[in-house]
Amino acid sequence: MSIHKKYSREPKKxxxxxxxxxxxxxxxxxxxxxxxxxxxxxxxxxxxxxxSEVVREALDLWMARRRKLCLDA
Structure with a gap:
């Protein structure tokens, strides 16, 4: 028994x-x-x-601590 696929001539969206x-x-x-x-x-x-959310939060906390210590402008 063979399986025949029907193909549409309409372009795919x-x-x-x-x-x-x-x-x-x-x-x-x-x-x-x-x-x-x-x-x-x-x-x-x-x-x-x-x-990504965890690492982003960790980076934010690290940068905030550095700013508090005046290590970054």
Whole structure:
């Protein structure tokens, strides 16, 4: 028994994604140890946040502390 596919002669509609004006587009890559990765995974599970959100918050806290100590302008 053979299976016949029916082909439509109508052109396929191309789905386009809506652009989110507030979407973050910059990508930063970093290397971490296995221990740091395990810790990061525990934090993401316990906070229901993704890795990007956790790292972004950590960076914000680090920069705020440096500003408080007047290490950065």
């Amino acid at each position: 191309i789905k386009t994604r809506k652009k989110d004006e507030h979407a973050l587009t910059n990508v930063v890559s970093l290397r971490i140890s296995d221990q740091e990765k395990r810790l990061l995974e525990r934090v993401t599970k316990s906070t229901s946040r993704n890795v």
